Amino acid sequence: MGFRKTNLFLALTISLIAAFSASAADKPVKVNFWHIGTAATDKGYYQGVADAFMKANPNVTIEMTILENEAFKSKLTTVMQSGNPPDIFHSWGGGVLAEYAKAGLLRDITKFTKGTAWGKSMAPGVWDIYAYNGKQYGAPFDMGAITFWYNKDLLAKVGYTSFPAEWSDFLNLVKKLKAAGIVPIALGGGDKWPAMHMWTYLAARVGGKEVLVNAAQGKGKGFNDPAFVKAGEMLVELVKLGAFQDGFLGATYPDEAALVGNGVAAMELMGQWAPNVQVDSSVSKKGIGDSLAAAPVPAVAKGKGKVTDVVGGGNGMAVGKNAPDAAVEFLKFLTNVENNAEYARVAGIIPTVKGAEVGIPSNNGKMVKQIVDKTEFFQLYLDQFFSPAVGGAVNDAVQTILAGTATPAQACKAIQSTFEMEQ
Structure with missing residues (x-):
């Protein structure tokens, strides 16, 4: 044009x-x-x-x-x-x-x-x-922003006509989807970075922007802050609920997109490029069309973060x-x-x-634009915001949490150790 x-x-x-x-x-x-x-x-x-x-x-x-x-x-x-x-x-x-x-x-x-x-x-x-x-x-x-991209038709099947605004209700949605035989959340855990976004968001919702700013500036407890640990515990809870598809730890991002694009999974947490990748990864090469919608990550009860706080780039x-x-x-x-x-x-x-x-x-x-326009705090993707070494440590640590090979506290300690070595 x-x-x-x-x-x-x-x-x-x-x-x-x-x-x-x-x-x-x-x-x-x-x-x-x-x-x-x-x-x-x-x-x-x-x-x-x-x-x-x-x-x-x-x-x-x-x-x-x-x-x-x-x-x-x-x-x-x-x-x-x-x-x-x-x-x-x-x-x-x-x-x-x-x-x-x-x-x-x-x-x-x-x-x-x-x-x-x-x-x-x-x-x-x-x-x-x-x-x-x-x-x-x-x-x-x-x-752009990392948001939940969800299938309106699949949510409607379990009684949800809108996306949950609170994390407790989100967990309830996950349980209902699982009970109905629908994959709640598609996740390309093998590529690591898709899971990193979810951990970042949960830490932001729990601890607010201060916890992310402090980690970047080497203040307070850094990545050992309880908010980061809590975010890891929330990921563990999702694993225990069966929120992700079978084999998610070895899945790639295109695998994740295909599950949503083919109408198998109800949602994924991904950037503004997600709809196009869903289409390209779907069998029909059409995705789910108008059934797709975007929503912010829900607020966490008693959390310091705002639902308008955005992770993206x-x-x-x-x-x-x-x-x-x-x-x-x-x-x-x-x-x-x-x-x-x-x-x-x-x-x-x-x-x-x-x-x-x-x-x-x-x-x-x-x-996505509507979500971005409301943000007062915007966190750049952690693996882009920090050095390659620290960003890599974040991705690796989140995967160990999901795999159960490290506790959330141990994973956060590993990230902080890498951060301190670079100072």
């Missing part, structure tokens, strides 16, 4: 208000912009946005570098080590962005976001993925330390409602800007 120029020119009149003084506007400015959108649709989108911005700001030149994912990571590491980062570059936020911020490699753009229209255009939780120590260093444009842009104001203005333009909606249309992303859901082509994507 081509770039919608009408929307762009409408956006220009709104976002490009005398950002620079008359004298500054005449001074030539170059902005180095690195992205990983190698597909034709992505290339066309980014080029269209850059061209529109440069037309409105003739003094600004956007120099674009397009790199494949792994090549991008390698080249970015090199330029970061040299202390000369690009002005605007792709970022997944979280721990890596925090390390760059601590090293003084990013520009603090808080004054452009705090209390401004731009800052209010997205949920606080998604902004925080691109912040460190109370300062903003980038902006998200695509942020996505994409955004970080701002290099030497970036001129024009680079920040370009980032604002890139993430305005019109352009964010356009990217949703051409690339199928979950846009972060409120109102940009008009560009989401599927109802499934719109359901």
